[in-house]
Amino acid sequence: MQYLEGRRFVVMAIFLAVALTFGVRLFYIQVLDGSYKLAADRNTLQRIVQVPYRGLIYDRKGQLLVQNTPVYDLMVVPREVKQLDTLRFCELLQLPLEEVREGLKVARTFSRVKASPLVQNLSTAELATIQDNLMDFPGFTIKARMARSYRTENMAHALGYVGSITPKLLESERFAKYMPGDFVGVNGLESFYETQLMGRRGVQYRMVNVRGIEKGAFRNGEFDTLSVAGQDLHTSIDIELQKYGEMLMKNKRGYIVAIEPKTGEILAMVSAPAYEPSILTGKGMGNRYMALQNDTTKPLFNRPLMAKYSPGSVFKVVNELVALQMGVVTPQTGFDCNWKLVRCTHRHEYPSNVGIAIKQSCNPYFYQVMRAAVLRGRSTNRFEDSRLGLADWRRKVMAFGLGDKLGVDIRSEIGGLVPSPEYYDKRLKTRRWNYKTVYSLSIGQGELSVTGLQMANIMATVANRGWYYTPHFVRGIGNGGPLPQFTERHTVGVDPMHFESIIPGMQAVVDGRGGTGENASLLDVGISVAGKTGTVQNYHGEDHATFAAFAPAEDPKIAIAVFIENAGFGGSSAAPMASLMMEKYLRGRIAPWRKRWEDWLQSPAERFIRRRRH
Incomplete structure (x- = not known):
């Protein structure tokens, strides 16, 4: 009888130890460790970075040289793409089949439930040719943003140009606040005065459901910050x-x-x-850049x-x-x-x-x-x-x-x-x-x-x-x-x-x-x-x-x-x-x-x- 009584205390001790272990772990997870809360928030919160308007560039007499104009990116959510008529889609966008397939592959790798760009830098005219047909292609949407455009045919070497930030630049401390897909001054004045031209980014927090559909502002925008437009440059160039x-x-x-x-x-x-x-703006910029790069007269020099x-x-x-x-x-x-x-x-x-x-x-x-x-x-x-x-x-x-x-x-x-x-x-x-x-x-x-x-x-x-x-x-x-x-x-x-x-x-x-x-x-x-x-x-x-x-x-x-x-x-x-x-x-x-x-x-x-x- 004493033997059975001893075993009962051992079993009770084991259950108590297990209960205590779970209790300590739950306390750590719920009170001390914020990683699980952060993961949960990420499933319900969406952080939207607002890119400010880039500063304008003028000549010494006040003539506008560089401005911002609206361009459009064709975005895709891979999970929502259903029975895509790839051939018709390629004809609509006037893009090679392989390029579209590769773009969809990259988008799926990034995320199956979040939107990512498939085609960037569509002009207003290009948008007009495809927008009415997008309803036939679920999973595809248009996102508007501002891009650089030039009101002069001159001064290209001094002005420089803006392009997508590279992985190498993202490793630099100077670009610590930038994210993949952001645009940055590559050379010329656009690069030297990047800090002044870029301005300050804003952030908005939105509530979303498990499928990423927006459900409104988080805490009525209590944690949102406004973006600040970049400063204009007044050059000495006549x-x-x-x-x-x-x-x-x-x-x-x-x-x-x-x-x-x-x-x-x-x-x-x-x-x-x-x-x-x-030449170094808009869709197909990369191909035009390579053409300039390979030109024997060295126009980029x-x-x-x-x-x-x-x-x-x-x-x-x-x-x-x-x-x-x-x-x-x-x-x-x-x-x-x-x-x-x-x-x-x-x-x-x-x-x-x-x-x-x-x-x-x-x-x-x-x-x-x-x-x-x-x-x-x-x-x-x-x-x-x-x-x-x-x-x-x-x-x-x-x-x-x-x-x-x-x-x-x-x-x-x-x-x-x-x-x-x-x-x-x-x-x-x-x-x-x-x-x-x-x-x-x-x-x-x-x-x-x-x-x-x-x-x-x-x-x-x-x-x-x-x-x-x-x-x-x-x-x-x-x-x-x-x-x-x-x-x-x-x-x-x-x-x-x-x-x-x-x-x-x-x-x-x-x-x-x-x-x-x-x-x-x-x-x-x-x-x-x-x-x-x-x-x-x-x-x-x-x-x-x-x-x-x-x-x-x-x-x-x-x-x-x-x-x-x-x-x-x-x-x-x-x-x-x-x-x-x-x-x-x-x-x-x-x-x-x-x-x-x-x-x-x-x-x-x-x-x-x-x-x-x-």
Whole structure:
């Protein structure tokens, strides 16, 4: 009997332990652990993210460039699709059968009871052709949203475009609040100002049943938040000037960059060949992007920011200013046009001062200017003297914003190259090199490379007599001004009086008799121009033409750089193109007697070569 009584207590203890275990577990699940409640809420609550209206983009005169227009996505709930007539459905959408099947497969993988996009970016016209027939296809609905559209055919490289966010971007901390399927600025201003343009998302919570059908707001919207529209961008671009520049650069490769010197605001940035920004919007955007990507003329390549070219003779201005500041030459210093040092491209008078040397673009003169700056007896070893001198000269040249990124508000910018002594050590595999190894830098050739933005900024710096603001596209965000980094003045460490010494020579280049840039003169319309021509050696074909200038010379309002690949002498092609751009901006129109240049410049670059040869 005692044995049975003992077993009864054991059984009771076991039941009590089991009951206690279940009790503790239920307490943990219901009180301490919120995961089950969250799972239940997910079956009854739907979190709807409200994407705000993206900010608009305007030009400097208030003309709207980029806006938001309604587009439509065809959504599908796989579970509700019944007896789909696939052939008729494909004919209605004008889509390949395999593409529709693949889209349905992806939708089923995502969820059988939740809607996901099957076809995106349907236009209003495309919607009209299919909407009345959707009743024959259960499970398919239309969802409206806003997408980017462009009111200009120009400025594609600067504006950039918007596309679906990629899995790689979603891994970035910068895009932590984004979700798959969201749209984001891919490049250009759309990317750089993504935070300002995007605004702040809102969230709504809706009660839904087990099949996902909405049953109303959760707690009368107590936890809902409103979205905040993105801020508008007011750019410094003169869209009429931009359009004019793209017209002049048609059928060519190269760039035009125009800057307002006193503010650093970019007035125009032309990259040729170009493309229309609307190409990268709407249905089929991916296919059109790949077509641009495979185009041998590289229309997606943003030449003003990404192409590195030798600056040619335009760089002689910087070389001279550095030497003047170092005190190794004066404005009255003369050097022989000694062809034994380096060949000169012109037959001209003795360059007895810097003004004549700049006007005639004398190569031997600037060879000797740089030699005086580099070889200053810093060491008794001639190789070490060259290394020390080049390092000092390079530091002063880089103060002009060369050799590194300027920091423009587009992320695709590269920095160019001002070679260092270490660069030559590595390239030549020896430290035993001297000035004759690097002399080509003195005339803007050799290993030296700059971008189009840097070329225009050099002219802005000279126009300002020694300072510049970082070039930028956006002069205002919302009701405010530009970003703080674009209001900081940068000085180049050259005394203003030295600029006064070289500017008359630059005016003589354009407005003086026999100057190398006389085709850029605007004296006939009452505007003085200071500039410098350049012919950049090209070992793979015809030379490149370049010209950089600012105007009016006495009170500069525009600084410009023009570069045309394989167009030969800069004074024949790049100079007149720059003059038309400056006249267009300063006067708002082109004088009738100067329109002949328009016809001439709209021809392919090869025409300039033929004229130069004959």
